[in-house]
Amino acid sequence: MISALNQLVALVEEHLAEELDVKVSATALGTTEYHLRRMFSSLAGMPLSEYVRRRRMTVAAADVVRGEDDLLSIAVRHGYGSTEAFGRAFRAVHGATPRAVRRDGGPLRTQPQLRFRLTVEGSTPMDTRVIERPAFRLIGHAARVPLIYQGINPHIQQHIATLPQQEHARLKALSNTEPAGLLAVSDDLAPDAPEGSELTYLHGVAVTQDTPVPDDLDAIGIPAGRWAIFHSAGPYPQALQATWAATATEWFPANPWRLRPGPSILTILERAEDFTTATCELWLPVEPA
Template sequence: MDWLKRMNLVLEYIEQNLDGDIDYKKMAQVASSSEYHFSRMFASISGIALSEYIRRRRLTLAAFDIQKSDLRILDIALKYGYDSVDSFSRAFKRTHGITPSTARKKGVQLKAYPTISFQLSIKGDTEMDYRIEKLDYDMRIIGKSKSVKTSRAFKTIPNLWNTAKKDGFMQELIDLSWENPKCTLESLLGICGKEAAIMDDEFVYFMGVRYDGEPPNDMETLLIPPSTWAVFPNIVEAWKRLYSEWVPTSGYELANLPCIECYYGPKHNPRHELWVPVLPK
């Protein structure tokens, strides 16, 4: 399958550049993926964050260099992207359990993280409900943004909404939301990635509602152009299966726009949906 080949080409690119600069935008291009989605897609399919995989591979090769060469520790640190011996030593010890200087001794135990490869696995024994929505107008959203660590997103985002409920921000959004809806995307919205820059360790989460009036002074405005969306009920389940199950077989590519988490009011069925921007292949 094309997506499988592209992801393995990304792994080749990483291996070829472990001792140099690794360009996240270049990786997204190799994968024919949008910048918004690449890091999350990699983590979903591989089971490890992209930055963590690169770090492990670099420290694996660094350990080989320490044991097999006479290079100075500083030179090895610089080779694998660390700007000082101290930062390299801390990372090395977290991975291998010993310092780089101790690793020079014969008989010490080190850890080697091999190159991963993507292979086809048979899934899909449980169906995924979805529908395609096309919105032919600019979507103007107002609200506030928060920085979220990717590894803690599933815990942090519910806490953000709980805080918004307690401090009155959620009610403020509800009061500003549309009384006469133009489409089904009328609710509290969580936009995953306000900007198109790849940030593997964290992203900007935007909490808001669709609104065409003048926004309050303490709120930002986000404009999303006319787009086609694949819509899935149950946000958590959809995130788990989107990249590894639905995208590879759907006939769609992910568009270079953020996903939107849509939280509806009481008695609405479903209670929440994930809106994913797509383009036909």
């Protein structure tokens, strides 16, 4: 996977002035667009699209500062059809217009070319299992919420808080298949979604494929497939977020599996009364790499 990501970075450099076909590139690199985008954003800390934009504007800035060509020529050279479109992209990265940068020499915000390296980590073994599950359903109460990478998501907290206490007991009673108990489900998220983009969050349970769904509940159909299940225990949510990050930095590069489209599912096995610590399982849909 590390090699594939570095080859992707090289392809980005070759195609900075044009649209890179990530799907075709992923196939040539022996993986899928979904997995490639997910791994890139997890390890780079930004979506692939944002990295491409930053690199394109870093290279374009040198042309702007040199002042040898007019701004329209520079815009076209870097894949933009007008100085207006180029100016918007340029300002979004550098915080100033091309004309201001040409006049003042800055400010410039440089995005270096990325290099992915495999470091020696993994001194703590990851407690993981891979299972195959038949088709099932996730049912419960869904809401659209913004993505937040670090800390507790207040929008999810608010969504759960609006549910009556007896509704949690009702949902638990409906659960009749794995993963058991109340679940936190994240779905409809782009593979390289930036923080702040929306996802569907469902507070609910898993039921078998043929279980009738009450009219007042939302449902997500889950096809048959394999799941990697990661065990996490410790301070909440810090230990869980560390486990989530380690799936990209340690587990997937070391194992012959890749992510496939589908929701991520979190189940709380045990927790402290004040929720400062918890034992969790993180379910991620996978397929052979």
